[in-house]
Amino acid sequence: MIQTVSAWGYFAAWRILRWLPENFVYARANAVADYLVKRNGKSIARLRSNLARTQPNITALDLDLLVYSGMRSALRYWCDTFRFPDWSRERILxxxxxxxxxxxxxxxxxxxxxxxxxxxxxxxxxAAAYFCARGAKIVTVAEHLKPEKLFKKFMQYRSDFGMESLPLDGRVIPTLMQRIRTGCVIALAADRDLSKSGIDVNFFGGPARMPAGPALLAIRTGAPLISAYVSYTPTGIHIDFTRMQIPTEGTETQRVAALVQKSADLFAEGIAKYPQDWHMMQRIWIDGDFKDRD
Structure with missing residues (x-):
């Protein structure tokens, strides 16, 4: 029942937030973000904990301000999502x-x-819509949401601007390899392991676990592996790309581990530079930090 009510909330937002004036929508989103930070619920506390680990010398006041900025950035993403179907190609580009x-x-x-x-x-x-508009064939993987209606809505939302979204399951790696061979760009969020069988990495000086998928695909297909960090600008987004060198020595397991650690290092560089735009409200580190709130 709760999942169904939540889904209808998303569906309503996709309609209502497109009717309202843009400045009003984003101003209200900022107000909601500030309210949620003041309430300091579980997600906000987790965001605070994560951001604190990325800024080890930050003062308590500056951390508070960063959490406010981070939550505003997160709600900006959702406002963008709900209003994106009405964006023109010119605005996207x-x-x-x-x-x-x-x-x-x-x-x-x-x-x-x-x-x-x-x-x-x-x-x-x-970012994906931009490259789709430039002629790229973008494919991603999505965690299966419940209820099914909501999952299909997000799949359709991405399909409408040209991105193929595949469900995360045991058959996804062979499917992605096939897509690569047809010239597709596989875009994967890889800062949090959803499979529970990821690679251990050092992330901001602490132990974390990140998925092996991107590295495994690059090693097995020979396709370029590119790290990206997307940050907000006043009018849109900025993307920092880095092409990663694929190791040629060692076993496949060793090569995958080296690449995942390199990815973690590049993620850390982007997060350190634009921490407010890292929308991570789930547990990342596996050393027991903040365990009492999980």
Whole structure:
């Protein structure tokens, strides 16, 4: 029952927030974000804990301000999501900046596929829509949501701007390998392991576990592996790309572990620079931090 009510809330937001004036919607979202931070529920406390680990020398006051900024950024993502179906192609293309767009576009032009790995940051759907509009075939993987209506709605939402979204299950790696061979770009959020069988990494000086999928795909297909960090700008998003060197020595297990650690290091660089845009309200570290609230 709770899942059904929650789903109808999402469906209503997709309609109502598109009717209201844009400035009003985002101003109210900021007010809601501030209210949620003041309530300091479980998700906010987890966000605070995560951000504190990324900024080890931060003062209590600055951490408070960062949590407010982080929650505003998270709700900006949801406002974008609900209003995105009405965005014009010109708006999508005109509100994205890069450090070096050619890192991905050269891979797209080569037609041999690519893997982009990124943390949960900024508006990654905006980034995907941009590259879909530029002619890339983008494929991602989605955790299966309940109820089924809501899961299908998110799948359709991404399909409408050109991205294929596959359900996360035991058959997904072979399917992704096939998509790569047809020239697709596989975009995977990889800062949190959902399989419970990920790779142990050092992340901001603490033990965490991240998925092996992006590294495994790159090693087995030979496609470029690219790290990305998406941060918000006043009018849109900025994307920092880094092409990762694929190890050639060692066993496959060793090579995968090295690549996942390199991904973690690049995620940490982006998060340290734009911590407010890392929307992580789940547990990341596995050393018992904050266990009493899980």
């Amino acid at each position: 005109g509100t994205v900046t890069f450090n070096d767009e050619s890192i991905l576009m050269d891979a797209v032009a080569a037609g041999n596929g690519a893997i982009v790995t990124l943390p949960h940051c900024g508006n990654y759907d905006h």
